[in-house]
Amino acid sequence: MLDRRSVLLGMSGGLLAACTTTGRPRLSDYEASSAPFYPVDVRPERIKEILVGLRPGRDGGFRLEAEPFGDKIIVHNYGHEGDGVTLSWGCGTLAAEKVLETGEDDIAVIGAGAQGLTTALILARHGKKVTVYAEKFHPNVTSSIAGAIILTASSYGDVDLDTVARVNALAHTGFDAYENRPGTGVTRVRHHYLNRRRQDMARPDEKTLLGCPFGDMTRPTMIDMSLYLPYLMQEARVAGVAFYTETFRTPADLIALGQPVIVNCTGLGAGALFDDEAVHPVWGQLVRLHPQPEIDYSYVAPGNDGQLYMFPRQTSIVLGGTRRRDVWPLEPDPAETARLLLQHGKLAARARQILPLQVAA
Incomplete structure (x- = not known):
């Protein structure tokens, strides 16, 4: 099965070698008819911060189900890997439905990432008494540093396709309400999947950007998590959700809670807490540059030694891939920082070469 993650990883290698071997790039019809594609300024002195996070991967895909747990019911909602933000409103809604089926009114949610906060807010809007327990909160959760572009996949491991279809159909329901609302960090962006072939090898039906062909420009939702996550937490507080710092090391710690229903949004923590050997970390590093308000486009591209993506935000330019x-250690890798700056810099150089023509157009 080919999902979004497989497509992106399958593009690795060759773009920069292919797209930068020709001479000066010509201004494509697409670039001429669109707003200027200003170059990203990737000078090392513009680095705002370098962040490392561990995505909560799970062989077989995310887990979304209810099960008896001592005298309680656990509703599991974890294992989304790099799509935790993308699937937060879809999986949060389905997890909330499973809670509502129990008929209980006093609910505990474990975890304060995008999945935990969204599920808690949905339940509170249904009139439930909700308490969120977490060891860490924003900005110290993985969701805080997510790339967070809302693009769903056609499949997620072994998750049944009816569930995937429902989750995908609900993916934008929450974000749409926040789009362009001040302080939420939720906007739309011109997004492009760049191809490894050269501009002069583009098919007649293909557009080109930065010397590389791509299929279609889309306008997905882009989330600035440094703004969105605290906004979401405040929304939950207003809706009546209570928050407590708590660490759960064993199942007995969970059973000791007073609530009869517990929603498990612990991400990587679910592996040890529930003895789920399918859970594993997926290490990722981001370089955040100081913001450039003029950049209103994004891209995903195959690069040498891995994927590249550039996402513009109000508070930063995010380089990743x-x-x-x-891999568990959270220390940044200087070699990965150098790779991201070098390869994104080569794409930015092509934008810089054709920028004067764009401005004139």
């Missing part, structure tokens, strides 16, 4: 399975 690293995926390393079963």
Whole structure:
């Protein structure tokens, strides 16, 4: 089965070698008819911060189900890997439905990432008494540093396709309400999947950007998590959700809670807490540059030694594309920082070469 993650990883290698071997790039019809594609300024002195996070991967796809747990019911909602933000409103809605089926009114949610906060807010809007327990909160959760472009996949491991279809159909329901609302960080962006072939090898039906062909420009939702996550937490507070710092090391710690229903949004923590051997970390590194308000486009591209993506935000320009399975240390890799700056810089150089023509057009 070919999902979004497989497509992106399958593009690795060759773009920069292919797209930069020709001479000065010509201004494509697409670039001439669109707003200027200003170059990203990737000078090292413009680095705002370098962040490392561990995506909660799970062999077989995310887990979304209810099960008896002592005298309680656990509703599991974890294992989304790099799509935790994308699937937060879809999986949060389905998890909330499973809670509502129990008929209980006092609910505990474990975890304060995008999945935990969204599920808690949905339940509170249904009139439930909700308490969120978490060891860490924003900005110290993985969701805080997610790339967060809302693009769903056609499949997620072994998750049944009816569930995937429902989750995908609900993916934008929450974000749409926040789009362009001040302080939420939820906007739309011109997004492009760049191809490894050269501009002069583009098919007649293909557009080109930065010297590389791409299929279609889309306008997905882009989330600035540094703004959105605290906004979402405040929305939950207003809806009556209570928050407590708590660490759960064993199942007995969960059973000790007073609530009869517990929603498990612990991500990587679910592996040890529930003895789920399918859970594993997927290491990723981001370089955040100081913001450039003029950049209103994004791209995903195959690069040398891995994927590349550039996402513009109100508070930063995000450069990323690293995926390393079963790597736990959270220290940044200087070699990966250098790779991201070099390869995004080569694409930016092509924008810089054709920018004067764009401005004139």
